[in-house]
Amino acid sequence: MNKMHKYFKKIVILIVFFWLVLFVLIPNLIIIVTSFMTKDDTTLVKMVLTFDSYIRLFDPLYTKVLLHTLSIAIFTTICCLLCGYPFAFILVHMPDKLRFISLFLLIAPLWTSSLVRIYGLKIFLSTKGYLNEFLLWMGIIDTPLRIIYTPEAVILGLIYILQPFMVIPLYSSIQKLDNSVIEAARDLGANKIQIFIRIIIPLTLPGIIAGSMLVMLSSLGMFYVSDLLGGAHNLLIGNVIKNQFLNIGNWPFGAATSIVLNILMGMLMYIYYRVGNLMSNKVGL
Secondary structure (H helix, E strand, O other): OHHHHHHHHHHHHHHHHHHHHHHHHHHHHHHHHHHOOEEEOOOEEEOOOOOHHHHHOOOHHHHHHHHHHHHHHHHHHHHHHHHHHHHHHHHHOOOHHHHHHHHHHHHHHHHOOHHHHHHHHHHHHOOOOHHHHHHHHHOOOOOOOOOOOOHHHHHHHHHHHHHHHHHHHHHHHHHOOOHHHHHHHHHOOOOHHHHHHHHHHHHOHHHHHHHHHHHHHHHHHOHHHHHHHOOOOOOOHHHHHHHHHHHHOOHHHHHHHHHHHHHHHHHHHHHHHHHHHHHHHHHOO
């Protein structure tokens, strides 16, 4: 029985290893090699080594797009955290039946394609959409608001898509809170604000870091949200990569841009990891 168990574990490990090599390692190696190649109008890529694609990334145009992408990703993460933390906290303290329904309503949209939901949001926010019609009917505005094709629309779309990825880790962390620690702090004279800042936030920090990382890293590459809600004047770095591969046909530059984006994501993950360890050590977790 033990031998069968060992063989089964080895088979599973080999399958996972083969899957990672075939669908993760090899495609990434191809992207890395392509980024050092030269564009060719006939074959898309010519086997001539060059660093031109990486040098081109220092162009102020692409630097501006990268900074714009980072600013939108950071703002989206902050908004999701500010909205998601109270919701997750309330969710934990709901009655069981109501909590189940709320969790279902939170997760249910994930069963639908995010692209379809963005199309629905675009119709809702358009000049002749339901939101403007409602505001006009209420007399709050005199003329329809222009929301679509603005940075705010892109941020709203990202929040709409990514909010569950913030709430779920926060819900898991808040659910694991030890109420005896909070009661002890209350007995020692701590008020609600002190308990929240000095106890609840440090204890739920893993959920904050996990949710923030999921939202920020996901928002960096969601080019279709910017395509549908932002227009040509609100490009994200994901739009640049998509355009280079599908529209312009400059595969080396698209590959170089994607490599830089992956490096940026890796740096953000490392920063989150270091900050998490630093805060955990500070509060003695």
